[in-house]
Amino acid sequence: MNHPDVEAHFMEHLRVWVPCVKAPSTSLLIDTLCTSLGISTKSGNPLSDILLALRTSSPIVLVLDNFETPWNAAEGQSSLLPCEDLPWHCVDLRSVDATAACDIYISWHPKGNEDSEIPGLLKLIGHMPLAVTLMAKFAASTGLSAKDIAEKYKALGTAVMGYGLDAKTSMDICIGLSVNSPRMAAHPEAFELLCAIAMLPASTSYKTLFEWWARGLDGGLGILKDTSLVEQNGSTIFVLPVIQRYILHDSRFSKQVGTSMIESVCCFLEAHASGINDKLYKSHSAAVSAEEGNLEA
Numbered sequence: 375m376n377h378p379d380v381e382a383h384f385m386e387h388l389r390v391w392v393p394c395v396k397a398p399s400t401s402l403l404i405d406t407l408c409t410s411l412g413i414s415t416k417s418g419n420p421l422s423d424i425l426l427a428l429r430t431s432s433p434i435v436l437v438l439d440n441f442e443t444p445w446n447a448a449e450g451q452s453s454l455l456p457c458e459d460l461p462w463h464c465v466d467l468r469s470v471d472a473t474a475a476c477d478i479y480i481s482w483h484p485k486g487n488e489d490s491e492i493p494g495l496l497k498l499i500g501h502m503p504l505a506v507t508l509m510a511k512f513a514a515s516t517g518l519s520a521k522d523i524a525e526k527y528k529a530l531g532t533a534v535m536g537y538g539l540d541a542k543t544s545m546d547i548c549i550g551l552s553v554n555s556p557r558m559a560a561h562p563e564a565f566e567l568l569c570a571i572a573m574l575p576a577s578t579s580y581k582t583l584f585e586w587w588a589r590g591l592d593g594g595l596g597i598l599k600d601t602s603l604v605e606q607n608g609s610t611i612f613v614l615p616v617i618q619r620y621i622l623h624d625s626r627f628s629k630q631v632g633t634s635m636i637e638s639v640c641c642f643l644e645a646h647a648s649g650i651n652d653k654l655y656k657s658h659s660a661a662v663s664a665e666e667g668n669l670e671a
Contacts, residue, residue: 375437388434395440395504395541398551403444440504440548442602443541446555468605469614475501482510491520498524499535500615508535508545531619549620552601564594568603568613569631572621576667577612586642587635587668639669 375389392410397403404420407413415423428434470478475496480487499505512534513523527534535545542548558564570588571578584592595611598604605612613621621627642665646658662669 375435380435384433384435388432389437390434391437391439393440393542394438394443395548395551397444398541400444440541440602442600443551446552446557446601469501470503470506472496472501475503475506478503478506479510479513482507483514486510486513486520489520491524495520495524495527498527498615502614502616504542504548505535505545505616508543511536527619531623532616535616545616546620549603549617552603553621553626555601557597558601561594561597563591564597566628566631567591567594568598568621569628570635571598571604571611571613572618572627573632573635573671574612574668575615575618575671576665577610578665578668580606580609580611582661582665583611586638589638643669 375391380389390410392406394403394406397406404424407424408415408420411424411427413420413423413427417423428436472493476492479492479496486492495509496506499509509523509527512518513520516523518526523534532545532549536543536547538544538547540547541551552558553565553568567588570591571583574583574587578587595604595606599606603613603617605614643662646662648655648658652658
């Protein structure tokens, strides 16, 4: 939003950020849009007022942050389809980089500017913007150093990131909106797949995931990607560190998946055990090496 190229083409009032994380329904999303766009509803139909404002406005950058929250609500995909007469350009936004994450942290906790451990803390949570914000607010309210907060996070997990009553102030509530969404509830295999991927901290390939770690669960991948619970970069599949910590908590993690994963590891190692004189030795060694980080975990 603050990139020089964007600022050069769009005036500040035409760059609008919409926090969809606090809108777990279509009606709440419409209310949030009205607030973000500064629209006062006059027609009795707020959606019509929003569309009229967009049609008559100069080109606008409208960033629907955490749009998966209303999109995956019970009625979301049937009631939130973009209007055919408006040009929409959808972009999949990845996590911010390390520098931007540090900037976000310092903006909420300026006194931490001299803390050399901040980059390590932010790497631990995968530079997820909401997680960075909540960590910074926690640091500002407690006065704890980044090192101390990292230790608390390792011990307590995502519970450290906010004790609020909504998705904007609690990481557990934010992730829970996706994990407990109607689509996930309708496809229990998706949660099993999520648990399996959460046990693979070094990421894995699509082929290896469904050939060894999560056989028969490939139907759940599309749902996990749509709900932003799993990332895919090319053929590599992974879960962001914060979501991983949330899923692996004893109160949520599927023990059945854990047992199945241990069995899969044993089968994987047995299938790739070969001596140096075996013609498959190089390919077996390469396969084991590619999964080394996951096998050690």
